[in-house]
Amino acid sequence: MRTRSGSSSNLVGNENRLFAEVKPTADETQFQLDNTSDRYYNSPYYLLHKDELQQVPAPRTSPPRMELADVLGSDLTDAVTAAKKIIFHSVGDTGAAKVNHFQTAQQAIAHEASVADAMAHDVRQGGADGPAFFFHLGDVVYNFGEGQYYYDQFYEPFRDYDRPIFAIPGNHDGAVFGDTPDRPQVPTLTAFLRNFCADTAGPSPDAGGLVRSTMTQPGVYFTLDAPLVSIVGLYTNVIDGGPGVISSEGGHYPIPDDQLTFLTGELERLKPQREAGERAVLVACHHPPASADSKHGGTTGLANDIDQACRSAGLWPDAVLSGHAHLYQRFTREVDGREIPYIVSGSGGFAATRPQGGAPPVPWTKGEYTLVNDPIVDFGYLTVTVDATGDPQTLTIAFQSPTSGDSVTVNLATGKLAPTSGG
Numbered sequence: 001m002r003t004r005s006g007s008s009s010n011l012v013g014n015e016n017r018l019f020a021e022v023k024p025t026a027d028e029t030q031f032q033l034d035n036t037s038d039r040y041y042n043s044p045y046y047l048l049h050k051d052e053l054q055q056v057p058a059p060r061t062s063p064p065r066m067e068l069a070d071v072l073g074s075d076l077t078d079a080v081t082a083a084k085k086i087i088f089h090s091v092g093d094t095g096a097a098k099v100n101h102f103q104t105a106q107q108a109i110a111h112e113a114s115v116a117d118a119m120a121h122d123v124r125q126g127g128a129d130g131p132a133f134f135f136h137l138g139d140v141v142y143n144f145g146e147g148q149y150y151y152d153q154f155y156e157p158f159r160d161y162d163r164p165i166f167a168i169p170g171n172h173d174g175a176v177f178g179d180t181p182d183r184p185q186v187p188t189l190t191a192f193l194r195n196f197c198a199d200t201a202g203p204s205p206d207a208g209g210l211v212r213s214t215m216t217q218p219g220v221y222f223t224l225d226a227p228l229v230s231i232v233g234l235y236t237n238v239i240d241g242g243p244g245v246i247s248s249e250g251g252h253y254p255i256p257d258d259q260l261t262f263l264t265g266e267l268e269r270l271k272p273q274r275e276a277g278e279r280a281v282l283v284a285c286h287h288p289p290a291s292a293d294s295k296h297g298g299t300t301g302l303a304n305d306i307d308q309a310c311r312s313a314g315l316w317p318d319a320v321l322s323g324h325a326h327l328y329q330r331f332t333r334e335v336d337g338r339e340i341p342y343i344v345s346g347s348g349g350f351a352a353t354r355p356q357g358g359a360p361p362v363p364w365t366k367g368e369y370t371l372v373n374d375p376i377v378d379f380g381y382l383t384v385t386v387d388a389t390g391d392p393q394t395l396t397i398a399f400q401s402p403t404s405g406d407s408v409t410v411n412l413a414t415g416k417l418a419p420t421s422g423g
């Protein structure tokens with residue numbers, strides 16, 4: 001593994017990418033910029049447009065696809081390939097902003113830091129055998145995704161996370177603010193594109209001098225091809241209380257169907273590799289297709305779009321990861337002889353919120369989806385492991401929080417849950 005010279009053991013990625021600070025620094029105790037959510041939610045622009053979709057920026061390349069080795073460097077990815085095992089982190093809704101008037105900035109900062117610091121610790125402990133990257137499930141920055149908040153809510157909290165961070169945008173990342181009823185001066189996702197979809201890796205003007213290089217995703221929706229796993233990440237647009245949307249849904253929404261075409265094409269491409277036992281295939285989308293929360297509930301149109309792509313390609317994903325609802329929920333979806341975990345982990349630091357409307361008694365089944373255990377209402381994150389050392393190969397998704405945890409393992413040979421997982 002390449003590291004920086006001198007006493008630092010920090011990683012240097014491909015094209016001299018930097019991830020973590022060399023010297024640990026104390027957590028900040030105040031936001032550099034207070035996050036004025038009231039002003040946003042009461043702005044004329046938001047009140048007029050909150051139920052409207054925003055345009056989806058066109059990817060730089062088509063199809064938008066990138067290799068982990070091009071970011072992490074081939075030394076580490078070759079080691080992962082040789083070890084036949086890859087581990088990565090995932091969670092959404094990390095952005096720390098004051099949730100309400102009763103919460104202090106210090107509390108908001110501490111919530112996000114509790115998750116970010118635990119993840120950074122995993123990386124330090126694991127070294128080359130530990131988590132190789134973090135795939136963020138959206139809502140990186142609250143309450144509206146403009147560049148001035150990236151330092152407080154992204155670069156500073158993750159300044160010790162010595163691995164690449166990829167992200168799909170959440171609704172808050174795509175939401176933009178305007179003081180007037182007119183279209184905001186800064187188009188949707190401008191800051192997200194600058195920080196996660198840069199043409200080349202380099203310093204970010206939003207990082208406040210911290211070293212993490214900008215990420216070079218080919219688009220806000222894209223596939224990350226890593227050893228043993230591919231993650232197809234979707235952008236589900238900006239509606240907060242409403243549905244996640246990736247297509248026009250048959251002309252119902254004023255956005256094109258490019259993402260649906262992309263998803264179908266990627267599943268078709270990955271199918272032979274999945275069937276040959278070369279890799280697991282995951283889908284990630286900020287809004288959850290299945291959720292027991294009445295405000296951040298499951299989205300039927302989104303679920304139908306994903307299903308349409310899967311059926312057309314003839315490949316189901318091995319798991320679907322989402323955020324948006326600020327807790328952990330695990331569903332098992334039974335379809336075509338498969339048992340697929342649909343996991344919600346919007347528990348990354350913004351808030352820990354009980355399901356609005358209450359959690360149903362478990363197991364709770366709605367159609368093909370069964371909520372298998374009580375939601376965990378706490379801050380925490382996912383550790384995903386694809387293990388090809390044994391027979392059968394397995395995919396394990398574990399949730400860790402200070403108070404409790406959960407884990408599910410998929411037998412990648414049968415597409416069913418391993419018996420110890422329950423559900």
Ligand SMILES: [Fe+2]
Pocket residue numbers: 138139170171172286323324325
């Ligand atoms: Fe969200």
